Amino acid sequence: MIYNIVEFGAIGDGITNDSAAVQNAIDTCHGNGGGRVYVPGGKVFKVGSILLKSYVELHLAAGSVLKASDNLEDFLPVEPGMEVNSNTGVPSYINCEYNGKPFHYFIYGKDAEYVSITGSGKIDGTEEVFHGEEGTYHIEGTYYPRIPMVLFENISQLTVKGVTMSKCGFWTLHMAGCQDVLIDGIRIINSLKMANSDGIDPDHCKNVRIVNCHIECADDCIVFKNTAGYEKYGSCENIVVTGCTLISTSAAIKFGTESVSDFRNIIVDNCNISRSNRGISLQLRDRGNIENVIFSNINIETRRFSEQWWGRAEPIYVTAIDRKAGVKAGHIKNVTFKNINCKSENGIFISGSKDNYIEDINFENIRLNLLKSSKWPVDSYDIRPCDGMGILKGKVHGVYLDYAKEISFKKIKVTIDASMEESVDKKVEVRQVESLVFEEA
Template identity: 30%
Template sequence: MSGEQKLLDRRRFLAATGMAGAMSITAAAQGKVVAASSEGAVADGRTLNTVALQRAIDRAHEAGGGVVVLTPGVYLSGGLQLRSNVTLRLEAGSELLGSPRTEDYQYHPGPAEEGDANGRHLIFAIDAENIAVEGLGTIDGNGAHFWHRKGRPQAKPEDMWADVVAWDYEAATPRRPAPMLEFARCRNVRVEGVTLANAPSWTMRPIACESVWIHGVRVRNPIFAPNTDGMDITASRNVFISDCDIATGDDAICIKSENPYGELLPTKNITITNCVFTTCCNGLKLGTATYGRFENITFSNSVIYNEASSPLNERVIAGIALEMVDGGSIEGVAISNIVMENVRTPLFVRLGERHKGRGSFVRDIKISGIQARGALLTSSIMGVEGMPVENVSLRDISIATVEKGERKWAHGMPPEMREFYPEARMFGRLPAAGLYVRHAKGISVSAFSLNSETPDPRPVIATEDVSDVELLHVKASAAAEGEPLLRLRNTQNAWVSGTRAPAGTAVFVEVAGATSSGIALHGNETSSAAKVVAFAENAKAEAVTGA
């Protein structure tokens, strides 16, 4: 009996006994089954199998569709192109190992020939439909051959909060395969069950695709590996990511808007759920690049973590980073039920202007059910002057921080950095312990709790150039050294309600700035505050009612 016939008989047995599981979706479908070994592939980890594996893919495609199967062993290969109606299946114990030689990867036009994302890939598909990569095997990009140590000086202990361990390494060649898996302008793409390891740069990018399912995927890149984003969802629509376990050296999931393959369509209808991330960069990040529209994005029921023993420069920079700096827009983001452990900054929302665009905006963001333990840096929502972040709701946010604040930070004025690359640590230490909001409109904060491990001489929440803001049911320890619990600077139409002044509060609310107005205090418990309202920086008493 041929190897191909054995595979067919095995599938019939699994289907008959109800044991096929998730793999049966494509395996049981009509199509040719091609064992890679039947096309001459040798699973010894030394023989270059590019030609044999591509022949197996082409054979399945030419038959109208089918499954190419890698049985246990290590298949060394250069770049492969997946074609319509073909599933590449890696059985448990099999490994597709990327060649360490850049000349074994064909350049595919569109992206730049060099850089973090270029035209060389271990697996590539373009204008294909009904394609899949599945199984319990491993795709290993042989990344260690494509980067090396820089030899840069180590960061001082006091600067580790702003450092990133991946900066210790850099690309050994600008033509490293990147992304390792690239799906361009494809429809009905499925990646399921596989482990993606040691990517030379970005791990996987669906770009300008429609209908993408990514389920049960493990990413395993070293924490120091440079530019090894776990998944870069780019200019695609109707994308479903679930039950993934990502450990990497750059952003775990990064949603982008750019398209070197043609028309820039919206990045739209993206659902991410039931995932676990660990990295030294960001957990979920929107941006960069951000040239077009982001619409209808959800992220839920997930964990973002670092071990308590991790040095500060190996910890997640921001658990959630929503960044728009290249002239595009973000509208309609819902994030809920996220647990973070030892993440430096829980939340970072930024609208900047690295590249100018017509009508760039960030608005209609709802974030709820966030529990962050071991945080270090202040969460923030920041636009730039004349370009406010709009309509952001934070509800049921609980942050436990280990940062020991300083009073000089409470009175600092972060630089605007309008044209800078966005990053949560870019502004340094912020003038609030829990949340800093600047250049924003329509901000609602409800059931926000901050637990500081050490006394912090900064307000729990501070606003600057903000209008139409609600601060409801805020809970925190009293700010140390006589600082207010809340500071509202040049803030209009603010509603503060349902908040109890903790014991030792010097000032419940400080109103600062001559343009502050329409600030209403209602239904608060302020008996423990030495002073309910204080005024500074030419703020007027008539700016506040209900005190």
């Protein structure tokens, strides 16, 4: 069955609040056993909170726009009684601790099965309503955490396919505790200045496929999370990412920093990363562990951005550092990087802690070309968030290793362009490392 939202009273003039009509169509579709809720092309439907339900496919036809209301009173709380906290005045890149649960929702689904969002239409997050302090390279949000575009909790057999998501003011596609997930061929086009506008956030999710997507966003493109607010759903595991093109003001592929549970059995393959502040970032800051992860057949191009963004153009970044006193970072082991080409303004950075060595990391067939490409200085590493400022000043290296063991590099080639000679100290800097194999190509 097809349920056209216009037949339920939706106007589609971009002015009228069509939330009730869209929700009525969803409720009717669900009540009749399922089907397709159809958003027709050629119209802009302004809506507040929308709740998706089991066996409902929300289908956006080509030329359709589902646009978030510019009135925050149109958005419902995720849990009764939740209220938005005012801005503390501390930028989110300094104080960004988040348990994963937002205050309000735009498009939401919880405790359901066989839920889909499909089509060639667009979901517009009306990002500008969340603008706080605006600078040349960074837009701070009016409060934190803000409203995600799509939030799914405890959904099984979840599909998001074909749609474009744009202008989101916070996490774009956040999935918490979901199982059997297919994200296929979507586009996420967010501002490269809007703080915290992540692309896809699998959080405590299992059996996930993210394929053939294009993502541009400030902060991270695809970021695996294990947040405290959804800890009951356990580990993040059995995930494949392939065929994606990624552009980010922070990390294109990231683990963490929220990591209260384990990450395991994850493969990232056949992706292109460009114009990013980091390529691949493993950032354990909480007690969860990372193991059995493979990155292969990836091209990475990184460059420096402004100080407001975490990262110093590292193409590959692996760290396990305590978030603060009393919050112990987990352990990283058995991670493979294979067939990776890097063009960057910084080198590969691996650092654990004196009581938490990173272990069993294998690199094979790596090409690293250090090349200056931005106006920003190459003079530091960035280990934020951590206890302290987190900026390690000094010259950089092709490969930096500290507090690590059983590290293997086979067929690695490090090239330092003339534009980087004054900024690079050594091709390889080895500090507290046990059992290192380093074979140049």
